[in-house]
Amino acid sequence: MPLLVILGINGRQGSSVARAFLNAPGWRIRGLTSSPKCRSSEDWRTLGVETVHTELNNDESVLNAFKGVTAVFAVIDFYSILEDHTVQTLAGIQSMRPEDVAVEREMHYGKNILRAAAATEGLQRLVLSTLWTSPTTQRGRDQAMVKAWLVRHLEEKYRDLWAKTSYLQPCARMEDCTTMISRNEDGTLRFGTIVSTPTARIPWINVEKDFGRLARTLIEYAKPRQNVAAISEWLSGGEICSLIEELSGLQCSYQVLTPAELQRSNKIMVDLISPTEPYNYYAGTTLTPDQLAGNYQINLPMTTFRDYLLERLPRLLQGMINAGSSGRT
């Protein structure tokens, strides 16, 4: 029976991949985690997912976790590393920027993952979550740089592994949009992003529903060496306001937020989406989900913003009304 190993099983991307495979005939799933005793790890075990405690900084640990694997989904979360107290402490001791220490650590984790994958017999597919973008903020550049470095490292040092690899590139999280909707005192709504023009389209991914299905397509149906833009829908702030108006019956206006205003609830947008050129998010040759589905004649519908808001907006609006909220939620 084929075995799928998922890094970050308790994270957004990893759990989406796991859900996409839960009912896939014949697959066993092994989720790697640094917290095997947490509630979420327990929930995965209830669903039949094996969870394995793995230290990404320990190459033996990663190698053991990959034993018997058929396919690997790999993501390394820059923010978790950056917030790790040991990174902060090390940065203080060495008078370095915490981001530089985090970059070094992500490189170290990435090297261990690639070395272990390359040494694992029977591995047929690696799907690597990565970024091909040119962010405008320093923290965005740090994480794009380390993700690009890992791709170069793979392609230069592990050519056999590269021949079994595909890339999946996420963008702005659709799920975060609810943090960008606010209610004005007069009961009307506003929707805000950092993008300065309401007509500029932003790439959005519904991580929960769509990311995992794209990873599954890359593992089960597609040839390797694909580079896929994980986009559910391109939509501008103005278009999202129109959808909110249509679905809620309330007036909604577009608001340009400062990075500081969005920082707490949506670091990814602040770091990775350019306020002035969102069109440049995907550089290089990337396939859209439609093109991927077309190449393999499969049905791969992505979640539309309308579907997402239809499901989420009523509860969100009710919460705002109950809270008597007049500010951002």
Ligand SMILES: NC(=O)c1ccc[n+]([C@@H]2O[C@H](COP(=O)([O-])OP(=O)(O)OC[C@H]3O[C@@H](n4cnc5c(N)ncnc54)[C@H](OP(=O)(O)O)[C@@H]3O)[C@@H](O)[C@H]2O)c1
């Ligand atoms: N739309 C998007 O999602 C999007 C867009 C652009 C870029 N990205 C990139 O994708 C990455 C985030 O992925 P995600 O959203 O899936 O992350 P996430 O939901 O925050 O999950 C992070 C995972 O990392 C693991 N982790 C936590 N602390 C760790 C540590 N100190 N060292 C190693 N691993 C640790 C956790 O697993 P355990 O606790 O189980 O170990 C957790 O499952 C970021 O690097 C970001 O730049 C994402």
